[in-house]
Amino acid sequence: MAGKLLEIQNLTTGFVTEKGIAKATDRISLSVEKGKTLCIVGESGSGKSVASLSIMRLVDYAGGTIFEGSIRFNGDDLAAKSQKDMINIRGEHIAMIFQDPMSALNPVFTIGDQIAESLQLHQRISRPEAWRQAIDMLQMVGIPDPELRAKQYPHEMSGGMRQRVVIAMALVCKPALLIADEPTTALDVTVQAQILELLRRLQDELGMAIVLITHDMGVAAEMADRIAVMYAGKIVEEGTVLDIFDHPSHPYTIGLLNSIPGLEGTRGEELYTIPGTIPSINNLPAGCRFNPRCVKAEDRCRHQEPGLNEYRTDHHVACWLYSSEGARNTAGSASEVNHL
């Protein structure tokens, strides 16, 4: 497809355990267009990080294995690449930032050195030129006094500044795709607002695509062009940001949106809750993975797992309520509990 920069098909990544293979992502399919933002949302343990580490092929180092599927980036299948090839792709074409900026920074080198170093890893330029570009990049991410700051060490900076440095380091080679795994979760809302604004501006200026992983539906609403909702290793719903918020369809998505205390709603009222908790990937229920918590579960849900189907144009849901055989249950049923 023309505009697709990244296209993941049927990706299964798992961990070998005593009890067999625990599939952290189970035949998931996703795609991102050039210059656009895909948000992956879901609660902790749903497989968001494993999915993103798989794209970078870093999951190999976390003890994970890609068992099935393809990860096409500009048409090339990353799942089939050697780690040696990946070294050139990582950093230069695809960059990644994590929740904890300290994990990406080396405490014993100045930040200017670290940014210049990652440039020289991918480009044949002189040290002074790399240093100059590093300072430009620090300027671009809004670090005041970049010449001075470039000579400082990570511990001399605040959390928000470190995350800016990490973003500078990730973007210095002008990658086509940035994967950001909860980049603002550890930050205050005020600093989060700065970082999100920065990401949007850099996306405009550099034309890069972003895969943004978050558990905050507010962040997703603000940043996403498309949203994929993950639950226990599966994508249960995928669509445009407007479809997900205006026509949430999977009972899990609806429950998630309704559980958030709003800023306009009535204070102190009992909140909507999804009963129970997310199952462990080592101990999944039979049938639909959401069935023990689902208010709409019917007999079939306990035996057969629904696939991800396009039930409206460009809007995908994995739920029997929306499959053609289950059509008797569709329209209106999902929005009953939706008071947003």
Added chain:
Amino acid sequence: MTQQPLIDVRNLKKYFPIKTGLFNRVVGHVKAVDDVTFGIHQGETFGLVGESGCGKSTLGRAILQLQKPTSGEVLFDGRSVQQMNAKQLRHLRQDMQIIFQDPFGSLNPRFHIRDIIGEPLRVHQQVSAAEIDKRVVELMELVGLDATRRNRYPHEFSGGQRQRIGIARAIALNPRFIVADEAVSALDVSVQSQVLNLLMKLQKELGLTFLFIAHGLNVVRHISDRIGVMYLGRLVEVGRTEELFANPRHPYTAALLSAIPRPSPHRKQERIVLQGDVPSPANPPAGCRFHPRCIYAQDKCRVLSPELVTLASEHQVACHYPLEALSHSEVI
């Protein structure tokens, strides 16, 4: 309200010494809580918000006397905590409890759930093992845990369940006042709403008074009757929840509220993006501590620290040039 508050905090300060490595000489102080005055009424939930490091947890711990205040006074039900004798303090410890953020770190991994929840009973009350067990079952049912699992260990429970264990333990001695320090912050939304409902239910049933510390502003809004906004060790604004959200009068509160990402793609709200980071509380700016980041700062702000003054009923602000009060319709 003219009624005497259950918790009455007066000019409370908590400074931490900064020492040099070599001679252990005190070279300065982190003014984590610097002259804070406010009250919490019986049965009320008072929310405390502000950026990381502004002193919320320190204030909570100083009120509970878990950390000795540097100066100032805390009155519990009209009696000064500082002047209590050992016996009175022991009673006070039963009346005031804390729930922590980390449902993983705050529970001893080698203890059965039964012992974790029952421990305060064993320490503070002379009751038989059978009575403790009965009470543990009661408490577990009250917080929505399966009491038949009381002989299990913490790691066998999910994050939300562990938070319920922490809550059961906190209410074991029928306290009157609970500090919930980021009690739901580490939980996923679907579990967070379960625990929030539990806290609200317990408050109604047991008449509890809460100091609710959290950085999730929508959560604080939902649960709190009144909210205090802290900045660098100071309370800069206090007001009833609806009023504070509709009519923030301190520029910092306005910026903080505008930074919340709204879970709706249609509301692209005007945002006041604050520049820079929170300055270090070891070396706070002179005058108004917010002035280096404040777009309204004037000369006066750079030299004179504003006092917390009452602007409208139950609405206090520490700012020389408070924002105009808007009508509700303009905001929502």
